[in-house]
């Protein structure tokens with residue numbers, strides 16, 4: 001039985017049409033994300049770290065002695081974690097803008113929702129090749145925008161920030177529908193962002209004590 005479990009989708013593959021097409025969702029979830037999950041579980045078992053919390057494990061990859069297993073856990077553990085976040089922060093009822101503490105923080109740190117969206121989109125478009133653009137939060141409620149290559153994220157990069165929303169800009173996330181037009185996918189992605197889920201992620205960090 002696997003220690004690390006793939007997030008269970010509460011919506012159908014076709015539910016995010018027309019913004020994200022059904023075949024992309026099915027392939028992304030049941031092939032790519034499933035493979036990251038299986039490969040993480042296999043590598044963690046071999047490395048003897050299968051009982052560890054995924055966030056703690058990704059923050060301490062140096063603790064894995066074998067370089068091949070360390071690399072496998074970085075890539076597949078990142079892929080597992082990043083896609084659990086991705087699929088849990090999009091919804092057929094998504095779109096619009098956040099409310100409450102998260103909305104206030106976006107205004108405080110970036111000058112408002114429109115400015116935040118512009119900066120995050122620029123990071124998503126500027127990421128050369130495969131990777132992610134992130135909105136992350138730290139204990140106490142501070143926010144950070146960043147981008148990472150491959151399946152890296154701010155936790156793997158040693159940041160004190162934890163991602164609360166990620167735009168997957170690997171071609172597997174958009175190529176079937178958008179082909180080379182990453183900008184069109186990024187624009188459409190805002191129509192499916194579940195801001196209630198992102199705000200819930202934010203509140204967990206906002207209310208945790210500063211280190």
Ligand code: MN3
Nearest residue numbers: 032168170173
């Ligand atoms: Mn992906």
